[in-house]
Amino acid sequence: MTETSHHAATLAAYAALLRRRALLVAALALAVAAALVLDIATGPSSLKVSEVLRVLMDPAGAELPARVIVWQVRLPAALMAVLVGAALSLAGAEMQTILDNPLASPFTLGVSSAASFGAALALVLGLGVPGLPAEWFVPANAFVFAFASVLMLQALARLRGAGVETLVLFGIALVFTFNALVALVQFVASQEALQQLVFWSMGSLARASWGRLGLLALAVAVVLPFSLRASWKMTALRLGEDRARSFGIAVERLRFLSLLRVSLLAASAVAFVGTIGFIGLVGPHMARLLVGEDHRFLLPASVLTGALVMSLASVASKVLVPGALLPVGLVTALIGVPVFLGLILARRERGT
Amino acid sequence: MSEAAALAVQGLSAGYGGRAVLAGLSLPPVRPGTLTGLIGPNAAGKTTLLRALAGLVPAKGSVRLGAVELARLDGPARARHVTYMPQSLPQRSGLTVLESVLAAGRASAAALPERAARLHALETLERLGIADLALRSLAALSGGQRQLASLAQCLVRAPALLLLDEPTSALDIRHQHGVMQLAAEVAAERGMVVLAVLHDIALASRWCARLVVLAEGAVVADGPPEAAITPALLARVYGVQARVERCSRGQVQVMVDGLA
Ligand SMILES: Nc1ncnc2c1ncn2[C@@H]1O[C@H](COP(=O)(O)OP(=O)(O)O)[C@@H](O)[C@H]1O
Ligand SMILES: [Mg+2]
Numbered sequence: 316m317t318e319t320s321h322h323a324a325t326l327a328a329y330a331a332l333l334r335r336r337a338l339l340v341a342a343l344a345l346a347v348a349a350a351l352v353l354d355i356a357t358g359p360s361s362l363k364v365s366e367v368l369r370v371l372m373d374p375a376g377a378e379l380p381a382r383v384i385v386w387q388v389r390l391p392a393a394l395m396a397v398l399v400g401a402a403l404s405l406a407g408a409e410m411q412t413i414l415d416n417p418l419a420s421p422f423t424l425g426v427s428s429a430a431s432f433g434a435a436l437a438l439v440l441g442l443g444v445p446g447l448p449a450e451w452f453v454p455a456n457a458f459v460f461a462f463a464s465v466l467m468l469q470a471l472a473r474l475r476g477a478g479v480e481t482l483v484l485f486g487i488a489l490v491f492t493f494n495a496l497v498a499l500v501q502f503v504a505s506q507e508a509l510q511q512l513v514f515w516s517m518g519s520l521a522r523a524s525w526g527r528l529g530l531l532a533l534a535v536a537v538v539l540p541f542s543l544r545a546s547w548k549m550t551a552l553r554l555g556e557d558r559a560r561s562f563g564i565a566v567e568r569l570r571f572l573s574l575l576r577v578s579l580l581a582a583s584a585v586a587f588v589g590t591i592g593f594i595g596l597v598g599p600h601m602a603r604l605l606v607g608e609d610h611r612f613l614l615p616a617s618v619l620t621g622a623l624v625m626s627l628a629s630v631a632s633k634v635l636v637p638g639a640l641l642p643v644g645l646v647t648a649l650i651g652v653p654v655f656l657g658l659i660l661a662r663r664e665r666g667t
Numbered sequence: 668m669s670e671a672a673a674l675a676v677q678g679l680s681a682g683y684g685g686r687a688v689l690a691g692l693s694l695p696p697v698r699p700g701t702l703t704g705l706i707g708p709n710a711a712g713k714t715t716l717l718r719a720l721a722g723l724v725p726a727k728g729s730v731r732l733g734a735v736e737l738a739r740l741d742g743p744a745r746a747r748h749v750t751y752m753p754q755s756l757p758q759r760s761g762l763t764v765l766e767s768v769l770a771a772g773r774a775s776a777a778a779l780p781e782r783a784a785r786l787h788a789l790e791t792l793e794r795l796g797i798a799d800l801a802l803r804s805l806a807a808l809s810g811g812q813r814q815l816a817s818l819a820q821c822l823v824r825a826p827a828l829l830l831l832d833e834p835t836s837a838l839d840i841r842h843q844h845g846v847m848q849l850a851a852e853v854a855a856e857r858g859m860v861v862l863a864v865l866h867d868i869a870l871a872s873r874w875c876a877r878l879v880v881l882a883e884g885a886v887v888a889d890g891p892p893e894a895a896i897t898p899a900l901l902a903r904v905y906g907v908q909a910r911v912e913r914c915s916r917g918q919v920q921v922m923v924d925g926l927a
Contacts, residue, residue, distance in 0.1 A: 417759075
């Protein structure tokens with residue numbers, strides 16, 4: 316018996332496992348596409364799915380009202396949902412791995428709070444990057460603060476001897492600090508500014524535009540290849556920091572570059588839609604339940620679970636209260652929790 | 668590897684946050700091809716020594732492997748020569764055994780092509796007798812199985828210097844000897860320097876050509892087991908009253924009569 320045939324059964328089983336994971340990722344991608352179409356079809360003047368598809372395929376041939384609804388109103392918001400979900404979930408997946416903490420996410424470690432504070436300064440006190448057009452004033456501020464908060468985490472990570480626990484504690488301290496600062500700004504805010512701020516922090520896809528979409532898409536497109544390139548290293552990091560370093564991984568550098576990607580993703584996502592809490596934490600856990608911890612699959616699957624939950628949340632935000640468009644940030648958890656619990660329970664029954 | 672390289676340590680100092688654990692430790696050259704045991708009481712600095720050799724704690728001094736001065740290499744370059752097996756593997760990891768071994772081999776450059784890497788990983792698991800666990804999750808293994816998986820991750824990298832931190836602490840008697848025998852074979856085949864932290868003096872004496880005894884960060888005995896292990900040493904280092912006898916085959920046996 317040759318060595319190859321001797322291990323043939325295990326090799327085949329492993330290949331089958333990889334195929335199954337690839338299929339799951341493909342199925343997730345299909346589900347995201349379906350949710351996207353559903354999201355476009357849902358709204359005050361509801362469209363049939365077939366109609367949506369026709370207008371999407373052949374814009375020139377469609378009647379004007381349907382074309383405007385699909386292309387100008389629904390599609391930007393629907394794509395924004397997909398991209399924001401993807402960005403936050405990928406950011407969460409990377410954070411959970413490099414900080415070795417299942418509770419890490421852009422929301423739990425202060426990125427969203429920092430963005431809220433930036434938005435609060437802009438909305439209430441008119442403080443922000445000078446010379447920007449009104450459309451960009453608030454998002455730019457939110458972005459700057461979110462990005463800066465991760466850079467602060469970075470700076471701490473670079474300090475010798477600061478372990479990941481310290482980083483996580485520091486992130487939690489950031490949450491409380493920025494929340495207190497936001498409350499302070501709220502306290503001095505006028506009635507009208509306060510309302511705007513509260514609405515901002517609930518998260519809304521209504522602020523989508525093709526320009527903003529383009530920027531967010533660019534951020535995701537730039538980051539994703541680098542994330543995927545680091546996937547073996549991140550997988551090895553799951554075996555422990557000492558071990559990974561002894562396997563030749565420059566762990567500090569990996570962590571630095573990863574936090575850089577996280578800051579770009581999370582800051583651009585929250586800047587445009589406001590606080591979305593649930594996705595960055597739970598998207599990666601869903602992906603882990605589905606495809607395991609081989610990051611070649613975990614990272615793409617996280618992108619897709621985030622996009623899926625966010626897209627379904629966008630649908631729900633339009634249908635839960637008839638005639639009203641709920642802030643999507645309120646709905647993500649309502650949609651995500653049942654899906655998540657379902658996955659956990661299904662796994663329990665399989666006994667793995 | 669054409670010329671098997673010996674390990675020589677000169678004036679190695681290391682510690683944590685200003686507190687020195689090792690102060691100018693030196694070791695006469697450690698020969699490749701055989702096992703060298705590192706023994707000593709709890710908190711003697713054994714783990715710190717291995718981590719300093721692997722470049723995982725900041726250290727001063729010279730660590731030469733053949734003609735290569737490891738102390739001058741940065742992490743990834745050093746990892747091509749040295750692999751350190753930590754005392755424990757994280758409990759929470761959701762990877763399968765095979766994935767963990769593949770990741771260990773893939774983590775740094777110069778990796779095998781995918782198919783060859785998988786086969787190589789499986790052969791490594793086979794040598795450790797855990798090929799049947801290849802697709803089991805690390806989180807679902809017993810302590811001993813996890814220790815074997817952990818060893819597989821290190822062996823798959825084929826370093827010139829292999830540092831094993833208590834590789835047999837969770838194993839039954841058959842697997843203790845199995846692991847030591849495998850380590851001895853691999854050391855001889857690959858001309859590797861293997862330094863293993865062990866607590867079981869009988870096991871260490873059975874498999875190691877040389878024992879280094881560490882106490883409070885300093886080498887207090889160094890040599891073949893028969894020479895290194897004496898009642899006086901055991902009393903001084905471990906605080907036990909013990910007889911050291913040779914069995915009918917001449918191997919060192921330690922009988923503890925009481926605490927000194
Ligand atoms: N990460 C650490 N930070 C501070 N002190 C440490 C750390 N690791 C070990 N030490 C201390 O260094 C000394 C040597 O520890 P160690 O090398 O782990 O001992 P051994 O492996 O021989 O049991 C002990 O006093 C221990 O408390
Ligand atoms: Mg130790």
